[in-house]
Structures are given as C-alpha cells and as structure tokens.
Amino acid sequence: MSTELHRYDITQESDFLQPRDFNRKTLLQHVDQVFRAQITNIIDLTSEEKLFHVRLVKDHQRERFTFLPGQFVMLEVPGYGEIPISISSAPTNKGYLELCIRKVGRVTSVLHKARRGALVGIRGPFGTSFPMEKMRDHSVLLIAGGLGLAPLRAPIFHVTENRTNYDQVHIIYGTRTPDQLLFDYQYEQWRRINGVNLSIIVEQPDEAWTGEVGLITKLIDDLDFDPANTYAIVCGPPVMFKFVCNQLSTKGVPMHRMFVSLERRMHCGMGKCCRCNIGSTYTCVDGPVFDYWSVMNLKEAI
Amino acid sequence: MLFKILTKDGFEQLVDGILESNEVIGPKRVATGANGKPIHQYLPVTSFGELDLDYETTEFPAKTYFLPYRETLSTFHFDEADWTQEIRYRIQPRAIVGLHACDINGLLKLDKVFGRDAFPSPYYLSRRRNTLVVGIDHMPCEGGFCQSVDAHVVSHGFDLFLTDLGDRYFVSIGSDRGFDLVGKVENREVSEDDTHAYLAVRRRISDAFKTHVRTQNLPTLLDLEFDSPVWKRWGDKCLSCGSCAMACPTCYCYGVNEEVSMDFTVGTKVKQLHSCNLVDFAMVAGDHNFRPSRESRLKYRYYHQHRGFAEAYDEPKCVGCNRCGRVCLAGINPPEVIADLHEEDRA
C-alpha cells in the first residue's frame, strides 16, 4: 500500500484572489510581498536626515493605498533589509509618500547613498492612528521633539487641510541645536495659516539663533489654552513625551486625550516577530499610537 | 470525534504506506546523555523501525517543521536597474508521527498566532496544512507539568492520535485525511472493553503527574510581582543564550535579515527565530537597548508565556513540556521560578 499525501496549495484559497491590502488585516495574502516603489525625490533636511518621496509604481496599487495620520510602513531595500518608517505626508496626497529617514544603521545607510529613481519596496500601512475625528471641534496641541516632527507631520497636514474642524491649533517644536531642526522650509507656510500658532525652541543655540532657548516644556508653560477643550499629540523620545504629558496633565488635559507615538525595533509590522513588544503589547498592531493613559499602564514604555 | 482500533502491525503498515512517497518525521534516538538516558530528536526517518515511539521527550520541539529556525521569506533577483521579488511557500506534504499531547497543544497555540490573528501567515499555514500529524499518548515525562496548564490532553489539531493499549492502538480520528488513512489498513470498531481500557490508560497518565505548577491567578500575580527580587535572583543566572526559546514548542519571536549573493545578483530575505533573552532582542539602531538587563529579558519571557498570551487568547502560551527547564544550563525552570513567585507573594 502506498499513500500519497495531498499537496495543498494555499495560494489557491479565495483570499489570495483579492487585491493585496494591508488595511484588511484578516485577509490571507502574500504578507511579505512588497509594493514596488520608486524614490522620486530626495530632500536633504539636516546632515543626518533626508526626506524621501516614494511613489508606488503600479497605478492600481497607488490608487488603492490609503492610510491614516500616525500609521507607518515597512520600507524594504531589497538585499539590505526592511525598516519601519512613519509616514510624514498628508493622507490626501495620493501621488507619493514622504518618509523622513535618519542615517543610523545598515538599511538607512544604504538609503542615504541611494539616488533618485531607486527602486525600493513598501508594505503597509500598519498600526494605529491619531483619532483625528474624535478631536473635531476641539483645540489641538501638536508637539514634537527632535525626529518626532516626522510622525507629527501627517496630523499637521490633516489639521491644516481641515482647519475649520478644529478650534485653536498650536504647533510646538523643539530640538537640541538649530541645525537639527527638520522641515525648516515649511515653518513660514505653517505660520501664515490663520489660526495656527507655531513656536520653536532649541536647547543649545548657535550664534545665528534669535529664537527661544530652553526645553520644550518652557513653551508649554507660556501657552494659553483651555485644557478642558484640548487634545494633544506628542511625538518625540520617551524622556521628552513623559515630561510634556505630565506637564499637560498638571494643567488639566485628561490623559486619554493625549496621544504619543512609540518607537521600537520591528521586523514584521504584523504582530508576529515580537521584537516591538512593550511588556506583551505589540507596538506594531496595538500601536504605535497610544493614548497616554495606556502608556502609563505599559510598564516598559517610558 | 470518531474512534477506531488498529493493531500495531496495522499502524506500521499505515506509516510504511506514507513513507513510500512522503517524508516522515518522528522521534529518533540520537545519543545517550551523560546521565545514561537516551536523547531523542524529531528527525526524518527512512523506515518505521527508526521511530522510537516509546520515547519520553525530545531535546528540541517539532516546531521547526512548521516555524523553521531559518526560513527564506523571499528572494530578490536583481537585473540591472530593476528587481523582481519571488515568494514560495512550502507545499511538499509530509507526516509527523509520534507527537505528544503537549506538542500538539503547542501547534494549536501557534495556529492562533499565525493562522487566525491579524495578518495570517501563509508560510506557517502552508506548512501546517501540508503536514499530517499523528500524536501518541505517553506517561508524564520527568519534570513535565503539562497537566497544570491543561496541555496533557488534546482534542483537535491532529489527524490521528494513538493511545497504546498494549497489543493495539486506540485511535482518535481528527480529520477526514486521518479517517481515510485508517481505512487503508486493517482496523475495527471500538468495543466496550477497548473504551474501558482507553479510559484506564488516560486515568493512569493523569494520576502519574509528579510536577505541578500553580497557575491559578498567575497573570495577576505576575503584575503584582513586577518588581519582585525573584527576577533578579533568576535573571542573574541567565546566560542570555536563547536555548529556552529554541527548545520551546511555542516560542515564535524572530528576526529578519537580508543577504546579497557574492556576485550581487540575488538578495535573500531570511527569517531566523530569535529569543527575547538574547541581548540584542530590543536593541535599536543607534545602540539603544529597551531591555538591557538579563533580569528584564527573563522576566518578559515569563510575562509573554503566562500573562501577555493569556490576555490575548485566554490561555497561557506555555504547554508545560519543561524543555526550557531541561535545556537551561543554568537550571532556570518554570516550576521553580513560578513557585518562587508564589512564595514571594506569601512573604
């Protein structure tokens, strides 16, 4: 007697016939297949950070691709690796994604050498987003420290594009030194929008600096707002958002109305590899956006 | 569930039939330990005789056949200024014969993570669906505490499950595929005597457990004992070698690395199982480490096993096989660590 076991081809399942869509998390699909994407523009921001414009090559994939402010993508550099990068552009921009990347490791080093026209891969979008709808009709504090302006840029675009939906809008940004300020070419544009208040501060000024000097908390001290009617988005290193959120909390902003975006090592973006675990919470699917109350309850987060 | 009786010869014929045209994995005796006991591993066999179905346990679990230690996720072919991505899932069928209940429960837990949660994994599901699983009952292994985590019995997740009644096997049939296989060899219906004999064996197994772990209220206890000195005491012993996670039938965390061929024409994206005890588990570019101490890494392994997974799926991730305890050169083992936590609770 010989028994030949049946060969089962999973790709014949009906799920696989659907177009790939990372917004449909329960779909059985080629989870590691990337969208081919081209780097169409490279903008030098500082000596360490560049902004990449990345355009999905296939028209139907580009049109299908939607994301919410706060979500991230896995950026694949074939042969070198894949890294999580928060989306820095407006969700309404269907042409290309803007990804702000600091040169720190292997993959980012390759990217910083890549030229315009380079072909990379995108998977995503992944993760939770800032609840822009809930914030409607409230005042919004958009606060970033250092590289935190990258994930904050998508909500800034959303708020400025839908300005009538929000009450007062304050953008508050701080870095250590003036040469670390990101997107400085946009400040003028934001300032000119009616009802948007932009304040910037650096810790260590150089000779040319004429603006505010000190920690970002100093700007918040001086801020005039109604805490009972305010939402806050705070992006930056843990030590920064901890101080800022505690300060806002003291001023009366409820913890569940403050949102932070956390960063961790990630190898999948899909709640599998565990590398982004905070305790046993997956930053990639349960985050990266958390309200501050949840963060307080994640023992490892701060 | 349907049940049948197979003679031992009948089962051998069944396995021989599979062996003729498929790969068969099973418990194989590979060495004798320094303590005089045989060491078994789940390895491919070429004949029924190579299977040692009386084995007590294996050093490593069978998870590598579902969740390989190393697996190519995709291949990039570089062609001048362009590239293509190739993805293949394993579809060659094979059979794993002789898994114990704890290991099949382990697979059921992996099914939850890789089969039903957000982003089901085609890599895992393709291997799972192409693998025939034949389980077998056994007396408790030394140090095994599967009973404490309800993993000493299994009601699904297999094709066939055998209980040795001396001269014959009592076969629980878990799938149509398994039913067809049993039909190909001499078999008979279950008699009342068989049922009594089966229940007696099950009772004998249940009564034989010597190692117990108090799992009641463990998730809360872990929260309460977050800053307990127990973690430092055991953490100081940890070699950060990852052996526990490699030997665990349910540990699934991994890293992904890419390599380029020497002639720069092919890039391979390789997934490699990792361990939350390894020093670089939570290290990010720029050298910041979110879990810099042995103590914190060990603690979070226990948190994932007994608290995080329990929160997500209402059951612990641990199946009580105690392979991590046996493989740990430093002697860190769940029964003692958890007993210490309870002890701390009373102190």
Place this chain on the structure above:
Amino acid sequence: MRYLGIEPIRPRVGVFSFTCCEGCVLQLANKEETLGPFLEAIQVVNFREISTEKGADYEIALVEGSISRDDEVERLRQIRDQAKVLVALGTCAVFGGVNRLKDVFSPQEANRIVYGDQSRETAPIRAVHEVVPVDLSIPGCPISKVELERIVQHVALDLPWQFPEYPVCVECKQRFTVCMFDKGQLCLGPLTRAGCDAPCPAGGLGCWGCRGPAADPNHAEFDALVARRGFSRAQVQDRLSFFGGFPTEGSEEKP
C-alpha cells in the same frame, strides 16, 4: 546595486601574514563556487598565497597572525601607515590566538622546547590591536569565509557591519545539535560570540571559544554550571585561555 543607483567601490586590498599558520588567508582562496565573484568585488593588490603582485597602494589591509618579533612590529606599522582600513583577520590577529600559550613559559624556556639549542628571537605574543589601532576585528580559527564575504560586501558599499551579539548556543539549537553538556563534554558555547554556525559542536567537539566573548557573557553563572557538572577549575581555565579571547585568572582584561 544599479536599482539603487549605487556603484560598488571595489576597494584595493592587501593581505598580510604574521605569526600564525596562514590558515585564515587560505580561507580567502576557499569556497570555489563564489571565489570568482569574491575576487571581482575587491581588487587584490598584495596577496602572496594567490598572486605574485606586490602592490603597495592598498586601501584595506587584511592582517592575520599575532605579533611575536620586533621586525613584525615594524612591518605592521608600515602597513598601518598605508592602509585606510586595517582589518585584524582571525583569532591570532584579534586575540593573539593559540600562540599566546607560549607566554606561559619564559622566552628562554619556550626557545629551548621548540628550537633546542638553535634559539631564535621571540617576544611575548601581542594581538594586532596591542601594536597598532585596528578598524575591524574578524575573529575565528579559521575565519568563516561566508561571514567574510558578507563583511566584504559591506565594506565595498561602505556600510556598517554588525556581528551577532548572542552566544553560539543559538546556532547549535538551530542546527538540532545535541547540547555538548548533555553528552558530558565541556563547551564554551554559552560565552562565545555566534556567527560561525557552530560547526564544532555539530562535529562532536565542544566549543573552544575561538571567536571570543559574546556581548555581556555571564562568567559567574558559567563558572557555577561547569562546577556543578564536575569540570575542574583548571580544565575550564585551560579552555578559556586557549585562544586568548577571554579574560582568565591572573590575566588583564582583554577586549
């Protein structure tokens, strides 16, 4: 890497041997299936095992062996002056290697045992970094060609290279190798840096630690566990000092 718009650099490489068996540089000429592309990725300007060329315009110097004579010190300094990047290749260059065992004896005694009455000049063994600054250390006795290929690919694109931080145990488990301790053997796997793919335990030999320590090795627990398994202090010290990669009793802390 045309799809990224990056051209590989093809660095000029010189290969130099000091006190050692020259087994590491022989690895460079091994693994025939990729030898062609490997030698395409770099320009060898000085490598006596495979070429008569004696160029002095190298950017990268691969240096194998430990330093045991004054003339070696002089030669090494010249290489350092020329090279932009100096790579210590193999356990002898990185840690001093088995050659360090000589230092257990006095120079006179060592000379008498090896050369009888034909005494030679010899100094205490030094690793390359103890003589000149080293940019990259690649341990291994011998080095792993697979790993070296990967490092060369990084160097050719000027990318940062990272060795595994974890110990050898991971790679043993992933190969289904039965633990050497279970078989009653001594093994330095729990302390030693991975990346070799654990060939020694797979072949039945406990690890001797040729790649030196993993990140944050737990010596205290290792000492306790080998004692529990009946290995003597002397056996363990012998093993730890064999390749010179680990701090041993009475020795100064080594990298």
